[in-house]
Amino acid sequence: MSKEFGNESRPPxxxxxxxxxxIGNVMEWYDFALYGYFATLIGQQFFPSTNPTASLIGAFGAFAAGFIVRPLGGVVYGRIGDLVGRRRALxxxxxxxxxxxxxxxxxxxxAQIGIAAPIAVVLLRLLQGISAGGEYTTSIIFLAEAAPDRQRGFYSIWGLWGSxxxxxxxxxxxxxxxxxxxxxxxxxxxWRVAFALGSLVALTGVIIRQGVGEDDASATKKTPLKSTxxxxxxxxxxxxxxxxxSSVGFYAVYVYLVTYVEVVDGIADSVALSLNTDVMAVLLLLYPITAWLSDRIGRRALLMSGAALLCVGAIPFLQLIHSQDPQLIVRxxxxxxxxxxxxxxGKGPANVELMPAEVRCTGTALAYNLAEGWFGGTTPLIAAVLxxxxxxxxxxxxxxxGLSGLCTFVTAAFFTRETAFKPLIKQAQTQPS
Structure with a gap:
């Protein structure tokens, strides 16, 4: 008799x-945030050029490289999650x-090792991208499958909250x-001290995740990628x-626009980082509220309203940011x-609910990382060029x-069923084929 996911004699x-x-999302995004915020400095030290814009594009190019390989990491860690278990993958x-x-x-x-320096940066970003490829999706699946019905949105949002x-x-x-x-x-x-302190977050994550039990993956298909x-x-x-x-919007606002405000608007680094810190604090406050709403009124309503606002508001919002006035920038x-x-x-729980249980880790990880890596992660580079x-x-x-918002709006409005109010089929409930 198989046990339910995460169930032990003394449940966590x-x-x-x-x-x-x-916790793993904290680790992942602490690293990505530091890289984005110190992109100008990293560009100068590892991708030197007489043209500052060229150095910045080089730094963001290395950043994008890590995201391009994320689908590969999603397949690797998704397979581990489907065949071996969610906690082990995490x-x-x-x-x-x-x-x-x-x-x-x-x-x-x-200046110290020449061309080997930018090559090493790219290799580290590739390793980071592969390692991070299954983190977020496996974490929201872990949270949603552990949640009571009608609370999956609230539980799963904490993966993004950690990010x-x-x-x-x-x-x-x-x-x-x-x-x-x-x-x-x-x-x-x-800037090096900031990266070194990431080891403390990782150690905390390893300790915490050792205490949440094992899961049963025995009922899972043995070819999750093929089935996906x-x-x-x-x-x-x-x-x-x-x-x-959300992938394009997130990287445009919280990664690229920090550099934009510094380089193009001429705002001091400390002011640009302070503004970004303030609006991210607001995002942390909004996440539990919008997740709770998705449990009450459904995923599609949240997806459609947010995507529509992104679609019609992108240019006006960017013009405010281009104003060089800190008060207008924050608006x-x-x-x-x-x-x-x-x-x-709406998207976090919808990702889990829309993907069949037997391929949930692999399918969600591959889909999410293609969007996140090929659209979102390349946005800072695309933005710098544009x-x-x-x-x-x-x-x-x-x-x-705006086009990214239109894509999600059309998909949510015309091609997505509502999933918030139905029980979630969990991995251990799936029967072998």
Whole structure:
């Protein structure tokens, strides 16, 4: 007789389940946030050029490389999650993500080892991308399958909450460093300390995840990737499209626009980081509210409203950010934040509910990482090119973000059924074929 997922003689507490689900996302996004916030400095030290824009594009190109390989990581960790167990995949991913984060702290610069420096940065981003490929999706599946019915939205949002907390930690620590260190100190060693401290988050994650029990994967199909791209292809494509708007919007606002405000608007680094920290704190407050709403009124309502706001508001919000006035900049960022919070409140549980149980880890990870990696993760690079092409005007970036919102809106409105009010078929309930 198979046991239910996460069930032991003494089940873990609700708090421990939620922390176990979110802690790996904290690790992942702490790293990505630091890289994004120190992109200008990393570009100067590892991708030097007489043209600052070229250095920045080089740094964001390495950032994008890590996201391009995320679908591969999604397949690897998704297969582990489907065939071996959710918790084992989560424990492995958080340990693997710590390696490139800490290694970044000790990496020699271009001035010290020449061309090997940018190559090493790219290799570390590739390793980070593969390691992170299954983290978020496995965590929300873990949380949703552990949740009571009609609370799956509230439970699963904590995976994303951990992501934003990681970014907030990276932003806050970057803000602290820029305020307390001289520019010389920051360039020489300050930014490296921030990466080195990521090891503490990883250690916490390993300890927490050891105490949430094992799961039963014996009823799972032995070819989850083949099934995902075969009989379950419609569900796979639907989940992919539903993730495009929030992926593009998230990376445009919380990664690229920090650099945009510094380089194009001429706002001081400390002010740009402080504004970004403030709006991410608002996002953390909004997430439980929008997730709770999705449990009450459904996933589609949240997905459609958020995607519509992103579609029609992208250009106006970006014009506010382009104003060079900190008060107007924060209004534009808050507009994006509301749109992203609405989409994310519905998409997390919808990802889990729309994907059949026997391929849930593999299918969700592959779909999510294609959206996140090929659309979202490349957005900072695309944005840097589009803004440079328009001589600093963000109009083309607004079109890119607006089209992403349109894609998700159409998918939610016309091709997605409501899943919030039906019981979730869990992995251990699936019978072998």
């Amino acid at each position: 507490s609700r708090a421990r389940v939620l922390i176990a689900g979110l 424990s492995l991913s958080v340990m693997a993500m710590a390696i490139p984060t800490v290694a970044m702290a000790f990496l020699p610069t271009h 934003v907390l990681g970014m907030l930690m990276g932003s806050a620590f970057g803000d602290l460093l820029t305020r307390t260190l001289t520019q010389t100190q920051l360039d020489a060693w300050g 791209l075969g009989v379950h292809r419609p569900a796979f494509l639907r989940v992919l499209a539903l993730n495009i708007a 534009g960022e808050l507009g994006f934040t509301l749109a992203i919070a609405l989409v994310d409140g 803004v440079a092409w328009a001589s600093g005007n963000p109009i083309y970036l607004g079109i890119w973000v």
